[in-house]
Amino acid sequence: RVNMSCYSSVALADSLEGPVLSVSMDAEENMLVVGARDGSLTVSQMHSEEINETAGRRLAERDLNMEEIGITMRETMPELHTQETSEWDIQDCENPGICSFARDITDPGAYSIQDAKLKSEEDHAKAQAEQKKKRVRERVSEIRQELEMLHSKNEQIPTNRLSVAEVTIDQEHINFLSSDMENKIEEVRTELAWTMEFHERGMQKLRDFFLSRLDFERIEVFGFNSPHRVSTFRCPSMSQELQSNLARLHELIFAAGQDEDEDGGLGDFGSTLGGGMAGTLKSTLRLDGKAGDGADGGAGGAENAMSGAELRELRRQQRRERKQQMQELEKAKPSDSYEDPQDLEAIAHAEATLGNYTLKTSDTYKVPENQRMNAEKKRRQMFLLEESMHAIKTEFNHRVLALRDFRQQVRQEVQRDIAALKEIDQQLETTT
Numbered sequence: 001r002v003n004m005s006c007y008s009s010v011a012l013a014d015s016l017e018g019p020v021l022s023v024s025m026d027a028e029e030n031m032l033v034v035g036a037r038d039g040s041l042t043v044s045q046m047h048s049e050e051i052n053e054t055a056g057r058r059l060a061e062r063d064l065n066m067e068e069i070g071i072t073m074r075e076t077m078p079e080l081h082t083q084e085t086s087e088w089d090i091q092d093c094e095n096p097g098i099c100s101f102a103r104d105i106t107d108p109g110a111y112s113i114q115d116a117k118l119k120s121e122e123d124h125a126k127a128q129a130e131q132k133k134k135r136v137r138e139r140v141s142e143i144r145q146e147l148e149m150l151h152s153k154n155e156q157i158p159t160n161r162l163s164v165a166e167v168t169i170d171q172e173h174i175n176f177l178s179s180d181m182e183n184k185i186e187e188v189r190t191e192l193a194w195t196m197e198f199h200e201r202g203m204q205k206l207r208d209f210f211l212s213r214l215d216f217e218r219i220e221v222f223g224f225n226s227p228h229r230v231s232t233f234r235c236p237s238m239s240q241e242l243q244s245n246l247a248r249l250h251e252l253i254f255a256a257g258q259d260e261d262e263d264g265g266l267g268d269f270g271s272t273l274g275g276g277m278a279g280t281l282k283s284t285l286r287l288d289g290k291a292g293d294g295a296d297g298g299a300g301g302a303e304n305a306m307s308g309a310e311l312r313e314l315r316r317q318q319r320r321e322r323k324q325q326m327q328e329l330e331k332a333k334p335s336d337s338y339e340d341p342q343d344l345e346a347i348a349h350a351e352a353t354l355g356n357y358t359l360k361t362s363d364t365y366k367v368p369e370n371q372r373m374n375a376e377k378k379r380r381q382m383f384l385l386e387e388s389m390h391a392i393k394t395e396f397n398h399r400v401l402a403l404r405d406f407r408q409q410v411r412q413e414v415q416r417d418i419a420a421l422k423e424i425d426q427q428l429e430t431t432t
Contacts, residue, residue, distance in 0.1 A: 232397040
């Protein structure tokens with residue numbers, strides 16, 4: 001008995017034109033296939049087990065929440081198996097009683113009447129051209145054989161032989177053919193000249209871009225029967241701008257060196273302090289020397305003017321004054337446990353604020369002029385650094401190339417020694 005109190009409603013086709021002609025389920029009753037008059041074929045996924053269970057519960061229980069059952073049915077719906085349309089097993093049109101659709105031709109090598117016709121016409125034209133060429137070649141071959149036979153007969157005649165000019169029937173035609181061949185060759189050369197120039201210019205541009213700006217290309221040197229290897233640096237040459245900046249910088253360094261030599265023996269210390277500090281130090285030394293000379297001269301004159309007793313009395317008085325000053329200093333000396341409040345405050349400030357300073361931490365300290373850093377000095381240092389890097393790479397590359405030359409020399413010597421050993425073995429009829 002059919003129970004229509006519980007059913008599932010599915011909206012398919014366009015619901016306007018034509019009836020539904022065919023309805024079918026798969027073997028597991030999980031798919032519903034519907035064919036309609038409008039030409040549509042629709043496949044719907046069904047949850048047959050859940051539908052049957054819901055129908056049984058509907059007979060037993062009247063009050064069911066169909067929304068919750070619909071949500072549960074969607075959550076427990078089995079996964080739909082997908083398949084490419086090219087793998088569908090569709091019956092061919094030739095099968096009797098089955099109306100199917102014609103498949104599109106997607107294979108470029110598939111047979112086509114139009115392509116076959118065009119190909120046959122092309123093959124026929126090629127065959128006719130080849131036959132005509134063959135007839136012309138055969139005729140030319142016959143004429144060549146006849147001419148060679150006439151030449152051989154002419155050579156066999158003992159007297160009154162014909163010369164090459166006399167044998168030639170139409171010299172103007174031969175000259176025309178020769179000039180025409182030369183003109184064609186010249187035309188081909190003219191046509192190829194642009195292509196040759198184009199490729200040569202392109203090659204030259206690539207060579208200039210990748211190789212002309214290199215002092216050393218990357219070269220690997222392998223060891224004998226070992227995996228060890230060493231390679232050179234791919235070292236680009238220094239630009240013209242860098243070379244000009246380095247030239248000006250070296251001129252400045254040379255001029256600074258000459259100025260240091262003229263400063264009077266300060267040497268490395270003068271170069272470390274810079275021009276301003278070196279001049280200040282030199283003037284200070286000169287003034288101290290003059291002051292010392294004047295004091296010595298005055299003391300010598302006073303000693304010459306004083307007598308021995310006066311001189312001894314003056315020295316005693318100086319000793320007493322120094323002793324008195326020492327006593328006053330000893331009295332003013334603080335105890336060992338005394339700590340100056342200013343020192344304590346400075347120490348506390350230093351502990352609180354002292355960091356990783358490259359300069360001195362004094363608030364009144366001023367960096368000397370020659371030790372101050374600016375953009376121009378850093379730029380000069382960068383130039384010198386690039387020059388040093390280039391020099392190190394160049395030196396290393398020269399050493400690697402020298403190693404390669406030495407390796408080639410050793411290889412040639414070994415090959416020469418092996419060849420000499422083989423000659424000795426051949427002479428002695430032995431094997432080393």
